[in-house]
Amino acid sequence: MTASLTLIILMAILYAVGITVMLERSLTRVLIGFMLVGNATNLLILLVSGPSGTAPIVTGTAADESMVDPVPQVLMLTAIVINFGITAFVLALIYRSWWLAQLGDQGDVVPDQHTEDTQALTEATFDAVDLDDAAVQQLLAASDEHPDGPGDPDDPSGSDRSTNTGTNDEGKRT
Structure with a gap:
């Protein structure tokens, strides 16, 4: 078997550049260097695998001599899968380090003030709803349709006018 000189030179260049780039301090350059070394390793496996031949699917025939080693x-x-997994892990490390750099001295710590602010906001929201309900009740009590408010004790029928159906003296539906 004769290996292609071009593939051998390409493999050597990929190893050299990959290792050189991996020696930098930047995680992005480490990632690029690792990918170059992974591709160089795939070329190395391809070069040492032997001559090309037929697919090793059926054995016990006369074509066994020209079959390739699987x-x-x-x-x-396997090298491709491992290279992909480590690339994904290093990408996660790069993102995490970028995220922590954006937070500054604060880091991942969430201040306790956030919890207090959320609780105060929730209480203010419930207070606003209670005030709205009180305002609606005051408007209903002051309106023409409900002069004394619902369930007025001075109502001789003793019923709630808001739930009555039918018409009043002016012909309006209540």
Whole structure:
């Protein structure tokens, strides 16, 4: 078997550039360097796998002599999966370090004041709802349709006018 000189040179360049870039302090450059080294490793596995041949699907035939060894192919697939997993992990580290850098000295700590503000806002909301209900009741009590308010004790019928159906003396529906 003769290996392609172009692939050998490309593999060597990928290893050299990848390792050089990985020595930088930036996580982004470490990620790029790791990806270059991963691709160089895939080329290395391809180069040492032997000559090309037929697919190793059916054995016990006369074509067994020209079959390719499946182990390097499996190793290359495994290397691709591992490279992808580590790339995802380093990307998560890069995002997390960026997020912490944006927060500054505060870090991940959420101040207790936030809880107090939320509780005060909730109480103010309930107070506003109670005030709105009281205002609606005052408007109903002052309106023409409900001169004395619902359930007035001075009402001779003793019933709530707001729930009565029918018409009043002027022909309006109540």
